[in-house]
Amino acid sequence: MIDLRRLHVLRAVDHYGTVTAAAQALHFTPSAASQQIRQLGRELGVALLEPQGRRVRLTPAAQRLLAHADDIQARWELAEMDLRSDGDQPAGLLRLAGFPVSVTTLLAPAAAALVARHPRLTPRVSEAEAGSCFDLLFDGDAELAVVEAKPDEPPRDSARFDQQPLLDEPFDLVVPADHRLIGRGLVDLTETADDPWIVPSTACTCRTHILAACGAAGFTPNVAHDARDWNATIALVAHGLGVALVPRLAQVPANAAVVRLPCAGEPRRKILTVTRHGGRANPAVAAALDELERLVPALLTV
Structure with missing residues (x-):
């Protein structure tokens, strides 16, 4: 049986780019993070790390495993959503993130409208640049982000994030x-x-x-x-x-x-809404996306 916690460490190394960066995000030491991945490799009978100079990198087997790991994460998120759902009524905590201008003109008014329309929903807004927004989503610290499309961010067809255009x-x-x-x-x-x-x-x-x-x-x-x-x-x-x-x-x-x-x-410039894959099925996220779409036309007039 695969230990999902070790699988998450593998995903973190891929997301953050190095074992050291992943370990820092997960509050591990680099050696502990490496050990988790090596143990996962022993459980599966494959090597997941290989030397690269003075560092290590993920092996081709690890890259293949990541595709399955992202699918597992998306399915797990849908399962959690189903178990915690209250019909199709938005409820609970909804964490939103976005770059400064998007907070001022999009997320703040959207959060206020959500509070007025859905009394059981509690929006929480965090200001963050695009790279940090993707980190918040990956770490499970945000459900929806508004970001500016940038060439150095995850590709639009990423299996990890669902990125959709909000406005040009x-x-x-x-x-x-x-x-x-x-x-x-x-x-x-x-x-x-x-x-x-x-x-x-x-x-x-x-x-x-x-x-x-x-x-x-x-x-x-x-x-x-x-x-x-x-x-x-x-x-x-x-x-x-x-x-x-x-x-x-x-x-x-x-x-x-x-x-x-x-x-x-x-x-x-292109502005995107981003969730983890499967996240748009969340009634709270869907309600927030509706509010953002309502705001856009008025904001585009000079």
């Missing part, structure tokens, strides 16, 4: 209140080629989208200032220090001396 979010050009482009309608970014720009720091995925949009318009922006927080970006624009591309979900304070302008070609 446009970026708008934000300019000072006295800028020459106000009143032009759709703005062609080529008209900003000589402006100073405020661009997020290298740690922010939005920087890639912004530089790509400017590149598609035929220029490299003159980066005068960098700011990762959108409120900081808007403050810099309001003081006449440059222009910026800001995602539609980022709220602009009503008293900010800036104007938001839609761009020709509408540069965009």
Whole structure:
């Protein structure tokens, strides 16, 4: 009989990338995590770890086992859901996670609506970047996450996570209140080629989208200032220090001396909802997804 706890250690090594990282997440020592996997290998009669330089890696047999392990985990989640269900009425604790802007504009209002519609449901919201959202889901510390699609995150066809599009979010050009482009309608970014720009720091995925949009318009922006927080970006624009591309979900304070302008070609980023496989059958998750879908149309208007 396979010990499911040891199987979870194997899955953690695959998810976190190394035995050390998996051990840290599971509150094991690296040697204890390795021992759990070796014992699982002895139970199955196959080697699951092999040397790679001064480290170890999962063997091809371990990779094959992982496909079955993810299926087992998904089936176990469905079984737990069935045993704890109260018909199709959302109830109990629902843990939601998302990046900062999604918490402000999506998860906070969705959680409030869930409390009003489903008194037996208790939403709990956690702010986390995309990588941490996947970790929370994997560790069983979240049931639903809202993330920005990124090339270094788990592939969309991952057997471990169910990732579905929520919206394609446009970026708008934000300019000072006295800028020459106000009143032009759709703005062609080529008209900003000589402006100073405020661009997020290298740690922010939005920087890639912004530089790509400017590149598609035929220029490299003159980066005068960098700011990762959108409120900081808007403050810099309001003081006449440059222009910026800001995602539609980022709220602009009503008293900010800036104007938001839609761009020709509408540069965009993809926002996804993510659950563990089988998680969308959970009535509480389904209710949360319904609330998120209701919110999206109003948020996409300038």
